[in-house]
Amino acid sequence: MSDPIEERGYAHPEVLVSTEWVAEHLADPAVRLVESNEDPLLYATGHLPGAVEVDWTRDLNDPLRRDYLDREAFEDLMRRIGVAPKTTVVFYGDKNNWWATYAFWVFSLFGHERARVMDGGRLKWKQEGRELTRDVPRHPATEYRAAERDDSRIRVFRDDVLAHALAGRPLVDVRSPEEYSGERMHMPDYPNEGALRGGHIPGARNVPWARAIAPEDGTFKSAGDLEAIYRREQGLAPDDDVVVYCRIGERSSHTWFVLSHLLGFEKVRNYDGSWTEWGNLVNVPIER
Amino acid sequence: MGQPGERADRAVSDLPEPLEQALESLDLLTERADRIEALIGLADRFREVSPETASRPFPESHRVPSCESEAFVWLLDRPDGTLQLEFAVENPQGVSAKALAVLLDRSLSGLPAEDVARISPDIVYRIFGSELSMGKSMGLMAMVSKVRALARQRFR
Numbered sequence: 072m073s074d075p076i077e078e079r080g081y082a083h084p085e086v087l088v089s090t091e092w093v094a095e096h097l098a099d100p101a102v103r104l105v106e107s108n109e110d111p112l113l114y115a116t117g118h119l120p121g122a123v124e125v126d127w128t129r130d131l132n133d134p135l136r137r138d139y140l141d142r143e144a145f146e147d148l149m150r151r152i153g154v155a156p157k158t159t160v161v162f163y164g165d166k167n168n169w170w171a172t173y174a175f176w177v178f179s180l181f182g183h184e185r186a187r188v189m190d191g192g193r194l195k196w197k198q199e200g201r202e203l204t205r206d207v208p209r210h211p212a213t214e215y216r217a218a219e220r221d222d223s224r225i226r227v228f229r230d231d232v233l234a235h236a237l238a239g240r241p242l243v244d245v246r247s248p249e250e251y252s253g254e255r256m257h258m259p260d261y262p263n264e265g266a267l268r269g270g271h272i273p274g275a276r277n278v279p280w281a282r283a284i285a286p287e288d289g290t291f292k293s294a295g296d297l298e299a300i301y302r303r304e305q306g307l308a309p310d311d312d313v314v315v316y317c318r319i320g321e322r323s324s325h326t327w328f329v330l331s332h333l334l335g336f337e338k339v340r341n342y343d344g345s346w347t348e349w350g351n352l353v354n355v356p357i358e359r
Numbered sequence: 360m361g362q363p364g365e366r367a368d369r370a371v372s373d374l375p376e377p378l379e380q381a382l383e384s385l386d387l388l389t390e391r392a393d394r395i396e397a398l399i400g401l402a403d404r405f406r407e408v409s410p411e412t413a414s415r416p417f418p419e420s421h422r423v424p425s426c427e428s429e430a431f432v433w434l435l436d437r438p439d440g441t442l443q444l445e446f447a448v449e450n451p452q453g454v455s456a457k458a459l460a461v462l463l464d465r466s467l468s469g470l471p472a473e474d475v476a477r478i479s480p481d482i483v484y485r486i487f488g489s490e491l492s493m494g495k496s497m498g499l500m501a502m503v504s505k506v507r508a509l510a511r512q513r514f515r
Contacts, residue, residue: 109492109494109495110452110453110454110455110495111395111455111487111488111490111491112395112398112399112402112454112455112458113452113454115392115395115396115399116399116402116454126490127492128490129490165452193452194452197451265493318493319493321492
């Protein structure tokens with residue numbers, strides 16, 4: 072059983088809401104619940120009443136280029152799911168909120184400030200026996216004018232990552248130890264994960280993303296426990312310039328959330344090109 | 360889920376006839392919501408491996424590798440020389456794994472091992488679309504590969 076969010080010592084506790092808080096705001100028109108899952112069937116099997124689905128591939132990515140949606144598409148998405156600039160968006164999902172924090176990160180690129188994550192995600196909500204429904208809500212369309220996507224604050228591209236690595240600044244590889252070591256790029260007989268080389272970006276520390284989670288209920292660990300991992304064990308400091316990455320930037324968005332919002336690190340950027348880009352680049356350094 | 364019609368264009372050759380028919384039926388569902396509804400309908404009909412076949416803890420030799428839904432597969436011999444497929448999915452959120460298990464059971468049980476061994480992991484994309492995450496697609500493809508591997512063992 073986790074301590075209440077406000078007692079866990081987070082730098083920005085307001086970014087998390089509890090399942091109890093969500094249960095009390097199910098009918099609140101100022102709150103929009105957004106479910107984002109890895110499994111495309113899960114939302115349709117039952118979701119929180121009033122929750123809309125944001126699919127990580129269909130809704131958040133450009134359909135042609137390897138990039139996220141642009142301002143116009145983001146505005147369309149927000150209108151479709153009934154989010155106004157002052158709506159508080161609460162993300163939750165499967166896999167310990169892995170995809171929920173990914174959606175949160177993409178929304179942050181557009182500066183939607185009223186964004187929260189439901190601590191524990193689907194797992195905790197279901198464990199508590201709370202209501203799920205198959206009814207798909209229809210929220211009134213909104214007017215939403217978004218700012219242009221700002222890739223400069225929390226996103227980083229390969230040239231900057233190379234300079235970052237060569238300068239010896241902190242990188243966190245949140246993949247599994249087997250992926251980090253290059254031992255595993257793909258399972259035998261299965262398609263490879265899109266990279267020609269295995270290993271990690273030189274100097275990267277390996278902290279699998281799920282270490283930040285209490286596995287019994289999917290909640291985030293306390294600030295003290297997170298500091299033990301990221302600060303004392305890995306030697307990171309809140310004023311470090313940190314780049315996080317994984318395979319395509321989804322798992323690392325979870326670690327980005329932990330470092331920047333729960334621990335209050337000032338500059339954390341997610342390299343969404345991640346290993347599917349780095350492991351295919353010609354003549355960049357790789358460590359194993 | 361991929362774009363409507365995308366699955367119908369994806370060539371999967373030489374599949375056992377009942378499986379091909381099942382996939383063609385799914386191909387007709389070009390609206391994402393209809394496809395999801397059909398797959399959830401399959402998942403709802405999932406029946407776990409019978410206690411006569413296996414009980415917990417399930418033997419590791421039947422575990423599907425790299426499947427986060429913790430799926431297990433059994434291929435049982437029927438008196439007529441055909442196979443009966445049975446599955447367990449330990450992750451209660453493994454809806455896609457359950458849907459795939461039901462589809463495989465319905466379309467492959469009653470076929471000889473040589474036919475079952477003709478399945479291809481590519482059917483995962485035809486069933487679920489190309490927009491699955493890598494982890495999810497690998498887990499589901501591993502289920503198909505496990506069935507194929509167990510079938511191949513029968514006539515090696």
